[in-house]
Amino acid sequence: MNKTIRIGTRDSELALWQAHNVEKRLNDLGYKTEIIAVKSQGDIILDKPLYELGITGIFTKTLDIAMINGQVDIAVHSMKDVPTALPIGIVQAAVLERASTLDILVYKGNLDFLNEQGTIATGSLRRQAQWLSKYPTHKVVDLRGNVNTRMQKLQQSDWNGAVFAAAGLERINLKPSNYIDLEWMIPAPAQGAMLVVAMQKDAFTRDALSQLNHIETEIVTYIERQFLKTLEGGCTAPIGALAKYNEEDDSIHFQGVLFSLDGKEKIEIDKIVPIEEWKKLGFYSAQEILNNGGTKLMSEIKNNLKK
Structure with missing residues (x-):
């Protein structure tokens, strides 16, 4: 086990939490690791809705390139951010046990607005459509940035609330007391799961990661x-x-x-x-x-x- 497995990750608090989680699991198995953080285009360009950026792979592309160029050995992602078709040479190496799949509404003040006019923020077309389906009189505004930035923007705005993935807030202890579970909202595919990818030709690293795989989460x-x-x-x-x-x-x-x-x-x-x-x-x-x-x-x- 002489090789040090270089773990690529975005540099947001949540992404780093996920990378450290994988690092600890590998360290517990006896592998040496190093974390290398990079900024993705999805983190840098915050003034446009995701769908205008060509959303597929916007958060993963930078790490894909770093892997292909040999700068990192693996990349850790929120699985819902990963395109369904991986770049040639990169493979799914481990899916970690799933956390909560729920979306939650973090709100300000009281919940009276749910029965009246309201403004809700989200950068997700899926959340937008489901919210408008249930609350057709409401207005939905775009919200971009990592979870810390989005939470901050909510506090500084006149919006009634914003929709977040419960798993992300729970992982970095950012889930406030003023929230409700949106059990009626169908989550994004693979929401709450973490994916680790590696180079197909890197048998050592793929073998290491296979020990982290959770088969039930992989199947669903x-x-x-x-x-x-x-x-x-x-x-x-x-x-x-x-x-x-x-x-x-x-x-x-x-x-x-x-x-x-x-x-x-x-x-x-x-x-x-x-x-x-x-x-x-x-x-x-x-x-x-x-x-x-x-x-x-x-x-x-x-x-x-x-x-």
């Missing part, structure tokens, strides 16, 4: 990401997906949804299948969505985002 996130990949075709869209394994009857419960940007149209799927059917569950579920009007809706979303 595979289903969700396959659903996303089949639906989106490289386009950003309001897509939610959640797969859960039920140990009692060895089944998978899958929920998938596609919204229009304004939340007025919704195409969803909800099914329970035996665990044996997991490999094609995401694909077949996406095909059902596409056949039930999803193809037309995805085309409309692409056209609207180009305007």
Whole structure:
């Protein structure tokens, strides 16, 4: 174990927490490590909505290049930020056990605005569409930056609240007391999971990381990401997906949804299948969505985002 595994990460507090988490696990197994932090374009350009930046891979591209150039050996990501197609030569090496999949609303004052007019902030088309679907009289504004920056912007604004992933706030002890769980909101595919990628040719590092892999999380996130990949075709869209394994009857419960940007149209799927059917569950579920009007809706979303 002479090799030092160089861990690439974004330099936000949450990303560094995730990198240190992986570092500790590798150290506990006897591996030597070093953390190397870099800034991604998604962290630098904060004055544009994510969909205008070509969201796919905006937070991972810089680390991909660092890996390909040999500056780092692995990269640690929030799995929901990772494109469904990895660059040639880079492979999924470990999926860590999933944390909470919930979205939460962090609010200011009281919750009276939920029954009246309100302004909610989020940088996610998925959260925007689901919020407008449930609260059509509300206004949704764009919110960018890492979780610390977004929390700060919320406090300095006249918004009623902002939507965050519970897992991110919990990991860095930033979850305030003034929040509610949005159990009705379908999360982003792979939300709450951490992914570690490595170079395909690096057998030493891939072997080390394989010991961190959590098979149940790997399976359910595979289903969700396959659903996303089949639906989106490289386009950003309001897509939610959640797969859960039920140990009692060895089944998978899958929920998938596609919204229009304004939340007025919704195409969803909800099914329970035996665990044996997991490999094609995401694909077949996406095909059902596409056949039930999803193809037309995805085309409309692409056209609207180009305007």
